[in-house]
Amino acid sequence: MQTHLPIGYKMVEGKIHIDQEKADTVKKIYNEYVNGKSMLAIAKRLKENEIPNANHKTNWTHGAVGKILQNTKYMGDDLHPPLVSKELFDQAQKKRKEKTTQLGRTAQLNSMNNHHAFTNRIFCGECGEPYRKYVEHCGKPHEKVRWKCKRYIFNNKVVCKNLFYSEDEIKTIVTSSINKLLQKQNLLDKPYRKEPLKKDMELKAVESQIKELEEQEQFSSPLLAQLSFKRAELMYRVSRVDDYQFNTQKMKDCLKDVSEPTDFNEELIVQIVKKIIIYKDGKIEAEFINGLKFC
Ligand SMILES: [Zn+2]
The missing domain is CATH 3.90.1750.20 (Putative Large Serine Recombinase; Chain B, Domain 2)
Structure with missing residues (x-):
């Protein structure tokens, strides 16, 4: 487990x-x-x-x-x-x-360092690898900076054919995710999705089964051991609610003084955006630190 x-x-x-x-x-x-x-x-x-x-x-x-x-x-x-x-x-x-x-x-x-906000934050929806910054014709007048899937080239072969984006395009993508969040800030006032409640019920059921076995003094029953592990697992999942609340509050604090629409804001991205997933058909998914997702 x-x-x-x-x-x-x-x-x-x-x-x-x-x-x-x-x-x-x-x-x-x-x-x-x-x-x-x-x-x-x-x-x-x-x-x-x-x-x-x-x-x-x-x-x-x-x-x-x-x-x-x-x-x-x-x-x-x-x-x-x-x-x-x-x-x-x-x-x-x-x-x-x-x-x-x-x-x-x-x-x-140091405006050249914008890519710090994107490193390990942009992911390929086709193969799961992070996007990396590639500089082509480095130092030449036709130098080109593009973000590509890390598996674009693997073992000298083109492996992942997901889309390329320029630095400016990446900025626009991430910034528009934040603007979408700013429009829908009321989502941050919603309580955690109901799933944990169901888990709570399951937990209660497991706990009463354990109690029953203990009352029957069946301490060496393999079922008791199994139930104990099950209980630990369920308890652990329930505790994620606290992480959600903590991170949601952090998002609210960060967004408090930001007016909509916002420009590219690296600090804000680093604080609240967990990942941006890029799909081949142009679909983009943004996930924030509390688990909230937008398409
Ligand atoms: Zn890929």
Whole structure:
């Protein structure tokens, strides 16, 4: 069973517990970050001290540290015991916001760096690979910059024949997705789709079955083990509602001061657009950080 537990937790008999040693790593990361250490410096420190990450490896990146710093589960919820205080979590979010704003400004100063917002954000709907920036006739007067599927050329052969777009076209595509969102901002006020409620019912059913078996003292029943895993899986899915709420709020905050229609805004793209998928027939799908999708 795959549950992708955040580092610092472990599953014992189908329930989520704190994994003390790894929990200390998480706490230390929050404290270091709030006290001014960069994500990169923290990753370096973890690597040097050979601290294992969630995959039991020591190849820490600033991205992995970043994920830990914004995982709301560490404040605790129905299934995860709290690992960091809400104050510490909020301090870390404040710091990240400051840092991103700084970075956004630097990126805008350096207008040649616009493609940062697109790297690993534009995907091919035909083969799933990310789009890459290709520069043809580099340095010559007829130099051409185009975004193509990474598998356009594979092993010296043209493999994926999905559409090419110029940098300006990509900008227009992403910006119009954001403008569509701005028009339909009321979608962000809707509660999470009903699916988790169904899961809730399923969870209740599984829990009562477990209780029954326990009352009959059938502790070694294979069914009990199965049900325990099922419970863990269901509980984990229900907790995604919290991620949705967190990311929806983040989107609202980011859009608050943006008037419609907006021009190309790299910082905004980085903050709220999860991915843009390009299909061969010209169809384009945008997905935002809370999972909201537009065609
Ligand atoms: Zn492709």
